[in-house]
Amino acid sequence: RTALLPVALRNDFPILSEEVGDHQPLAFLDNAASTQRPRQVIDALSGVYERTYANVHRGIHTLSELSTEQYETARHRVQRLINARQLHEVIFTSGTTASINTVARSWGDANLRAGDEVLLSVMEHHSNLVPWQQTAERTGAVLRHIPLTDDGRLDMEAFERLLTDRTKLVAVTAVSNTLGTINPVAEIIAKAHAAGALVLIDAAQSVPHLAVDVQALDVDFLAFSGHKMLGPSGVGVLYGKEALLDAMPPFLGGGSMINEVKLSSFTPAALPAKFEAGTPPIVPAIGMSAAIDYLQSVGLDAIHRHESELTRYAYDALSQIEGLRILGPAPEHRAGLVSFAFDRIHAHEFAQVLNDQFGVAVRAGHHCTQPLHAHLGIAASTRASFYLYNTLEEVDRLIEGVLAVQRMFAPQGRQRKRRKPDE
Numbered sequence: 522r523t524a525l526l527p528v529a530l531r532n533d534f535p536i537l538s539e540e541v542g543d544h545q546p547l548a549f550l551d552n553a554a555s556t557q558r559p560r561q562v563i564d565a566l567s568g569v570y571e572r573t574y575a576n577v578h579r580g581i582h583t584l585s586e587l588s589t590e591q592y593e594t595a596r597h598r599v600q601r602l603i604n605a606r607q608l609h610e611v612i613f614t615s616g617t618t619a620s621i622n623t624v625a626r627s628w629g630d631a632n633l634r635a636g637d638e639v640l641l642s643v644m645e646h647h648s649n650l651v652p653w654q655q656t657a658e659r660t661g662a663v664l665r666h667i668p669l670t671d672d673g674r675l676d677m678e679a680f681e682r683l684l685t686d687r688t689k690l691v692a693v694t695a696v697s698n699t700l701g702t703i704n705p706v707a708e709i710i711a712k713a714h715a716a717g718a719l720v721l722i723d724a725a726q727s728v729p730h731l732a733v734d735v736q737a738l739d740v741d742f743l744a745f746s747g748h749k750m751l752g753p754s755g756v757g758v759l760y761g762k763e764a765l766l767d768a769m770p771p772f773l774g775g776g777s778m779i780n781e782v783k784l785s786s787f788t789p790a791a792l793p794a795k796f797e798a799g800t801p802p803i804v805p806a807i808g809m810s811a812a813i814d815y816l817q818s819v820g821l822d823a824i825h826r827h828e829s830e831l832t833r834y835a836y837d838a839l840s841q842i843e844g845l846r847i848l849g850p851a852p853e854h855r856a857g858l859v860s861f862a863f864d865r866i867h868a869h870e871f872a873q874v875l876n877d878q879f880g881v882a883v884r885a886g887h888h889c890t891q892p893l894h895a896h897l898g899i900a901a902s903t904r905a906s907f908y909l910y911n912t913l914e915e916v917d918r919l920i921e922g923v924l925a926v927q928r929m930f931a932p933q934g935r936q937r938k939r940r941k942p943d944e
């Protein structure tokens with residue numbers, strides 16, 4: 522198992538040795554929802570508050586200069602991480618949701634007309650569905666959805682059929698937060714461009730785990746969140762091509778996003794300030810910058826190999842369990858997560874027992890993908906999602922816990938008595 526990262530890396534994450542409930546250490550397998558932070562990020566955050574904090578871009582005083590410099594350095598780090606051509610193509614937002622809403626409001630309202638089509642997919646997170654539903658309501662644009670293959674991948678033949686001269690934008694996720702599917706975004710972008718459509722990629726589950734190069738992809742818009750990549754919550758990124766962002770009207774109005782304001786009018790600031798109204802997420806962005814440094818010091822390729830190893834191991838073990846349905850494709854098409862469902866056992870029962878008896882934190886529910894769950898014919902699923910600090914031992918505990926739940930709730934064990942895991 523040479524692909525696994527050293528277990529010692531866990532020592533960088535103080536929370537992983539906390540006693541949570543009665544369990545120490547907790548197996549934290551809910552990384553697709555949000556990740557934990559290494560000491561390096563925590564120190565960067567407290568360092569700002571202890572030594573350099575002030576509002577950015579405003580005061581002509583030393584602290585303001587220091588925090589502005591750190592905030593702008595964070596923008597450089599993001600630029601380098603995703604290989605953006607221009608620094609001002611990196612906009613700090615409050616997260617993926619805010620980034621997508623910015624495009625849906627600003628670009629969508631300015632460019633979509635009745636009858637124009639936006640192509641989404643059945644596996645999208647609500648944050649890449651609802652903003653487009655709202656835009657469609659305002660503009661009369663029509664939403665279409667790429668269907669899925671039986672094994673939970675995008676049906677690329679259907680995609681090509683749905684792509685027409687009416688399609689103005691294709692907005693899809695790079696990695697499904699429920700199925701784990703890694704989508705062929707390079708192919709999607711090339712085909713969409715050939716059809717004259719722009720492409721927005723929801724990279725909330727890909728930038729934290731896979732190397733992403735916006736220039737190589739030629740993607741038009743890309744959205745992701747700091748809290749899913751070892752950074753703080755409250756910060757995310759919207760990447761957009763300069764010409765597109767330049768042509769878009771500002772979304773939120775207020776301080777910082779203006780060049781000049783009169784009582785009845787304003788002129789917008791240049792990029793990136795045009796899309797950063799108000800006091801930005803100063804400290805979260807600086808924390809995200811430290812998280813990027815950490816991720817790059819470990820290496821995104823090494824992180825991906827580590828997660829693939831854990832995922833294959835979990836997938837193989839879960840596939841042996843009778844009555845368990847794994848959602849999504851075979852390991853070679855998936856990123857570091859596995860969701861599953863049992864016919865007769867609710868996902869919340871799994872999450873509860875896994876948490877209470879095994880110290881394993883997983884997500885249960887629809888994971889903000891209700892239409893996908895409806896398509897799969899289930900109301901909810903249980904999801905284990907991995908990151909660089911997870912271990913095979915934690916996957917073993919997950920499997921042990923799943924088997925115990927199955928014994929508790931399966932027909933032959935109907936007494937519904939909670940047994941100790943080793944009984």
Ligand code: PMP
Pocket residue numbers: 553554615616617618619646648649694696697698723725726746757889
């Ligand atoms: N898209 C995907 C694929 C996600 O997994 C998530 C977070 N679960 C989001 C969008 C939304 O991200 P945030 O809540 O950070 O805005």
